Amino acid sequence: MYQNRLFNRTRIQLTSFYAVVIGLITLFNGYAIHRVMLQTFERTVDRELNTLAGTVHDTLEAVLQQPEVISPVAMKVLPGLCIVGGECSPTRADSKLGELTQKQGYCLRLLNLNGQEIASLGGAKHKFAAEIPKLKQVTITDDRGERYHVHTLPLKTSDERDWGYLQVAQSYQLLDEYMQSLHLLLIFGIPLAMLIIGGASWWLSGLAMQPIYQSYQQIQQFTADAAHELRTPLAVTRVAVESALDPAVIESETRTNLEIAQRQVHHLTRLAEDLLWLSRLEAKQLPIHQKPCCLNDLVSDLEEELAPLAMAAEIDLQIEILVKEPIYVMGDIDRLYRAISNLITNAIQYTPAAGMVAIHLEYLENTAIITVRDNGIGIAPADLPHIFDRFYRVQVDRSRATGGTGLGLAIVKAIVQTHQGTIQVSSKLGTGSIFTVKLPAK
Numbered sequence: 001m002y003q004n005r006l007f008n009r010t011r012i013q014l015t016s017f018y019a020v021v022i023g024l025i026t027l028f029n030g031y032a033i034h035r036v037m038l039q040t041f042e043r044t045v046d047r048e049l050n051t052l053a054g055t056v057h058d059t060l061e062a063v064l065q066q067p068e069v070i071s072p073v074a075m076k077v078l079p080g081l082c083i084v085g086g087e088c089s090p091t092r093a094d095s096k097l098g099e100l101t102q103k104q105g106y107c108l109r110l111l112n113l114n115g116q117e118i119a120s121l122g123g124a125k126h127k128f129a130a131e132i133p134k135l136k137q138v139t140i141t142d143d144r145g146e147r148y149h150v151h152t153l154p155l156k157t158s159d160e161r162d163w164g165y166l167q168v169a170q171s172y173q174l175l176d177e178y179m180q181s182l183h184l185l186l187i188f189g190i191p192l193a194m195l196i197i198g199g200a201s202w203w204l205s206g207l208a209m210q211p212i213y214q215s216y217q218q219i220q221q222f223t224a225d226a227a228h229e230l231r232t233p234l235a236v237t238r239v240a241v242e243s244a245l246d247p248a249v250i251e252s253e254t255r256t257n258l259e260i261a262q263r264q265v266h267h268l269t270r271l272a273e274d275l276l277w278l279s280r281l282e283a284k285q286l287p288i289h290q291k292p293c294c295l296n297d298l299v300s301d302l303e304e305e306l307a308p309l310a311m312a313a314e315i316d317l318q319i320e321i322l323v324k325e326p327i328y329v330m331g332d333i334d335r336l337y338r339a340i341s342n343l344i345t346n347a348i349q350y351t352p353a354a355g356m357v358a359i360h361l362e363y364l365e366n367t368a369i370i371t372v373r374d375n376g377i378g379i380a381p382a383d384l385p386h387i388f389d390r391f392y393r394v395q396v397d398r399s400r401a402t403g404g405t406g407l408g409l410a411i412v413k414a415i416v417q418t419h420q421g422t423i424q425v426s427s428k429l430g431t432g433s434i435f436t437v438k439l440p441a442k
Helices: 005-061 072-077 096-103 173-245 251-282 295-312 333-349 396-401 408-418
Strands: 106-111 117-121 138-141 147-156 162-171 291-294 316-321 328-331 356-364 367-374 422-428 432-440
Touching: 005 072, 005 147, 005 162, 005 173, 173 251, 291 295, 291 333, 295 316, 295 333, 295 356, 295 367, 328 333, 328 432, 333 356, 333 367, 333 408, 333 432, 408 422
Parallel strands: 316 356
Antiparallel strands: 106 117, 106 162, 138 147, 147 162, 291 328, 356 367, 367 432, 422 432
């Protein structure tokens, strides 16, 4: 396959297609992870900010007396709160707000009605633009470019006068660190993943194309075999017809040539019919007439029919049925008859005079077993894997002399497989061959 330019080009195209598709899927997954992290962070921060802002808001409004004025009681409520240009309330070790502002990046600001900062907690080192805040979750940036997710609530005094605004924010620094790590992972991981995907795609495309290449080779082999089989009879027919048309050829020779042509045409017709029948059988275009078939009767009928052929070849044809009751299989009796007949005929043809061909029928574990054994010329180990291939012949000259098409065993295998059975062969040169057909029995 690797030396075939067409398949190499197709494999490269498949690899490129696989790599592009899987690469796009990988990029989409990376983008999806990026978006999920952002949305998860924003939801978590929104929930925490709402909780924190609501708690501080309710606590402050209960102690605020004058608009834009922070009372000592408010300073005690918020440990660590620093007034702009003024004092800071003392912090406490058990202060939850102090822990949030120092370790988790939270910032709390108190603004007047014009948006100017009055006091802050955890945000003394940050400077924000003075503007009337928006009463919704927004993102703002300090003077150093650090981003904050902000939640703003209006504050009122205990007697319901407008006091100013409470602003609670959390820094994006932790998220930015996570995202930076993710971006580095994507920048270096995606090219590596693409290399792995490319290698895997090359390997998978090779696996996917192996059955196609095997089919392509079979088609090539079939074409070559068919051309080889057709060449000889066509050449003989052409010569016979040309001789018959020669005015110098006498009438008796003309008749002989026409008889030769007739035999070759008959051979070609049989070859074409076998090929068509085999192709339709393998394509499952021939319906199987499922009905009970008695193998005992089938074997007995074959012995009776092929006995004259065995006698003419001086072969001892034996039959042995190792069961007392009839064995039935579901299938087409005519096809099974042809399959077993092909095996017995081959055994007779490839067994020398005074040889023996034995047919055994037995039943074992819901399986009917038909064995055709001979003590003929045998099959070489190199030929065994190919004997069920179309047009394959162990002895070409002998097969053509008997009028075979090289399709007999291919037809046998197709019929057996159509009946959900198996066929096996064992053989030794000079000793003989054993063909075993196993069929599911009722």
